[in-house]
Amino acid sequence: MLSTHCTPAQTAVLQTLQRQHRPLSAQSLYTLMCQHQRIGLATVYRSLDALKRLGRVQHRATLEGEMLYSAVEADHHYMTCLHCGQSFPLDRCPLKAIEAQLQGSSSFTIYYHTLEFFGLCEPCAIQMDGISQSLSL
Amino acid sequence: MLSTHCTPAQTAVLQTLQRQHRPLSAQSLYTLMCQHQRIGLATVYRSLDALKRLGRVQHRATLEGEMLYSAVEADHHYMTCLHCGQSFPLDRCPLKAIEAQLQGSSSFTIYYHTLEFFGLCEPCAIQMDGISQSLSL
DNA sequence: TTCGAGAATGATAATCATTCTCATTTTATG
DNA sequence: CATAAAATGAGAATGATTATCATTCTCGAA
Numbered sequence: 396m397l398s399t400h401c402t403p404a405q406t407a408v409l410q411t412l413q414r415q416h417r418p419l420s421a422q423s424l425y426t427l428m429c430q431h432q433r434i435g436l437a438t439v440y441r442s443l444d445a446l447k448r449l450g451r452v453q454h455r456a457t458l459e460g461e462m463l464y465s466a467v468e469a470d471h472h473y474m475t476c477l478h479c480g481q482s483f484p485l486d487r488c489p490l491k492a493i494e495a496q497l498q499g500s501s502s503f504t505i506y507y508h509t510l511e512f513f514g515l516c517e518p519c520a521i522q523m524d525g526i527s528q529s530l531s532l
Numbered sequence: 533m534l535s536t537h538c539t540p541a542q543t544a545v546l547q548t549l550q551r552q553h554r555p556l557s558a559q560s561l562y563t564l565m566c567q568h569q570r571i572g573l574a575t576v577y578r579s580l581d582a583l584k585r586l587g588r589v590q591h592r593a594t595l596e597g598e599m600l601y602s603a604v605e606a607d608h609h610y611m612t613c614l615h616c617g618q619s620f621p622l623d624r625c626p627l628k629a630i631e632a633q634l635q636g637s638s639s640f641t642i643y644y645h646t647l648e649f650f651g652l653c654e655p656c657a658i659q660m661d662g663i664s665q666s667l668s669l
Numbered sequence: 670t671t672c673g674a675g676a677a678t679g680a681t682a683a684t685c686a687t688t689c690t691c692a693t694t695t696t697a698t699g
Numbered sequence: 700c701a702t703a704a705a706a707t708g709a710g711a712a713t714g715a716t717t718a719t720c721a722t723t724c725t726c727g728a729a
Contacts, residue, residue, distance in 0.1 A: 402706060403695090418648060435708035440687060447595060448614050450650065456593045460716075462686080474640045477585050483640065489630045494649070496626075496697075502654040503611045503620065509648045512631070514585065517639040539677060540724095552673035559715075577716060597687075599715080 401449075405433060408442040409451055409466060418455065418463035450506040457482070458513075467507045474512040478519035485512075541571060545579040546588055546603060555592065555600035563576075587643035594619070595650075604644045611649040615656035622649075 401409070411428055418429070427457050443464055446452035454464050455473075458480045465471070473482040475521045489511060516523065538546070548565055549556065562576045574646070581600050591601050595617045602608070610619040625666035627647060635642050 399588045404707070420686090426587050426592075433708085435710095436686095437688075437709080438707055441706085448627070450614050453650070454593060454597075456591060456599060460599065461590075461668075462593060462597065474638070474642070477643065478585050485634075489634065490627075490647075493630075495647065501611070503613075503651055504612070504657050505649050505651040506614065507650055509650070510627075510635065510645065510647040511647075512640070512642050513590070514640055514642040514644075541678070557715090570679085572681095574680080574717080578677085587699055 402445075404438045404443070405445055407432060407434065407444040408439060409446055412464060412466040413468065418465040419468060420463055422462055424464065426529040428473040431530060453507060453509055455509055472512075474514065474516070475514055476519050478515055478522070481516060482511075483516065534610055538582075539579070542579040542582055544569060544571065545576060546583055549589060549603040550599060550605065555567040555602040557598055557600055561601065590644060592646055592648065609647040609649075611651065613654070613656050614650055615652055615659070618653060620653065636661045 408424065411424060413460065414429070419437075421439055421443060424443075425434070425436045428434050428439065440531075443452055447454065451467055452464055453467050454462055456462050458475060458477065472485045472488060474485065475482045481492060488510070490508060494505055497503075542609060544565065545561065546647060548561060552564070555559060558573075558576055563572070565571050565576065573666075575664070580591075581650055584591060588604055590604050591599055592642060593599050595612060595614070609622045611622065612619045627645060631642055632639075643656045
């Protein structure tokens, strides 16, 4: 990790994210934290930004463009359906070996990666199939 | 691919993205297209959204949170430095095999994936190293 | 070819996530 | 303690994205 020095707010934000085992938007993170402590929305954003640069928090954008933040250690990846927009978590990361190999062959020091698959989940694929046939495409 | 039916605006947006071999923000895409044709900003956004759902366009958010769009066929991945924010493209995708395997073992139909590595580029790693030492951390 | 319904588009207003500003509070340090 | 620097919260400002709506285009049916 880069540095370990964190402000109290940064620590609180990170802990909250770690306890939620799912990605959160900045707004819902803020709402959630307000239930237990006093914190400003700007501080949430500032902390998320600092934690991103510390390599402790990662972000991804949903199909709709909503930005979601999660603790890096969770290291979860998703398959996201292009039709219904739902995201399905992968149960394990298929990239450990590749990351190690890349690490060895380049001067870049990797802390974490993001990986997401896009396509159609089964129900949507079936539904689209039905539509295609009824339109005789 | 999902469907091939595209409106003229969607086709123009996709072609512009394909000709640029780099991710573009919606705004710069709009500016670029205005030089050659008449198109509204809202239409650019609408087309990008439609193309995302058609599996032809993908988006990613930079460290700073800027949303960048690119044609899926480009299939580029990046290593992004957490310190300076620069993104370095990978020259090939290390995931073909894994995608095929995942395709076989799940009922999800994959059209494309996004993959990005985060860490430190060499100059930043050296610079940070110097700082650490001077602070005797 | 002409008509009409529905889709697509452009301009612009509205929304809302994110960032900025600044006064106040906390922290680190001598 | 005293002080400076950093962190914070509240609310204003910004700017990307989305919604609205009047107009234009598309295309099948007459």
